[in-house]
Amino acid sequence: MAETTTRPLVVGPDSGPEAPFPLKMEGKVISGFGRGSKELGIPTANLPVDSSQTPWIDNTRSGVYFGWASLSLPVSHPDRIAPPPSSGAGPAQPHLEFQLYPMVMSIGYNPFYKNTVRSAEVHVLHKFSADFYDAHMRLLILGFVREEKDYKSLEALVADINTDCDVARTSLARDRWAPPKALTPGAETDGVLDAKWLVEPLPKA
Numbered sequence: 001m002a003e004t005t006t007r008p009l010v011v012g013p014d015s016g017p018e019a020p021f022p023l024k025m026e027g028k029v030i031s032g033f034g035r036g037s038k039e040l041g042i043p044t045a046n047l048p049v050d051s052s053q054t055p056w057i058d059n060t061r062s063g064v065y066f067g068w069a070s071l072s073l074p075v076s077h078p079d080r081i082a083p084p085p086s087s088g089a090g091p092a093q094p095h096l097e098f099q100l101y102p103m104v105m106s107i108g109y110n111p112f113y114k115n116t117v118r119s120a121e122v123h124v125l126h127k128f129s130a131d132f133y134d135a136h137m138r139l140l141i142l143g144f145v146r147e148e149k150d151y152k153s154l155e156a157l158v159a160d161i162n163t164d165c166d167v168a169r170t171s172l173a174r175d176r177w178a179p180p181k182a183l184t185p186g187a188e189t190d191g192v193l194d195a196k197w198l199v200e201p202l203p204k205a
Contacts, residue, residue, distance in 0.1 A: 016176035062108025066168035067142035070198035111150035
């Protein structure tokens with residue numbers, strides 16, 4: 001069983017993601033195992049692992065990845081960003097259908113819990129005020145952090161996940177790994193990453 005060790009806090013070259021990245025994944029957020037918030041204090045959003053919708057996933061090694069998530073939150077959700085007030089110089093800006101957040105995620109079986117079904121569990125690096133089950137989520141996966149591991153204790157697992165979060169934040173703070181500020185209101189880094197797919201409107205029903 002793995003013990004936590006000191007790890008580099010930056011993944012990938014400063015020049016940007018390398019093949020096979022970026023990888024794309026999307027779907028509606030579904031119920032998971034119900035232990036992210038309760039046992040770990042690290043809430044996760046689950047997406048279906050479906051090779052008919054995500055062809056690359058069957059041949060992708062299990063482990064921890066990082067990148068950007070976008071969420072189409074319902075209008076009633078307290079974390080949905082309101083349009084900026086009109087200055088009177090033109091029409092008010094509409095609600096953003098998708099909001100972008102940095103994320104870290106696991107794809108695999110989580111050996112500590114002995115899962116028998118492969119899962120995709122996403123930890124969005126934002127403290128939400130309410131759940132968002134059934135919201136449409138898109139993922140732009142930019143890099144691989146580490147292999148999945150077993151642990152001697154829950155505390156060791158949580159410590160490694162917290163390091164994963166630090167790795168994601170630090171790695172995504174570089175301009176070739178971050179979207180332009182126009183797509184991420186309030187972000188510190190004005191990046192050049194092509195993230196337009198994350199905010200494309202959903203097809204009309």
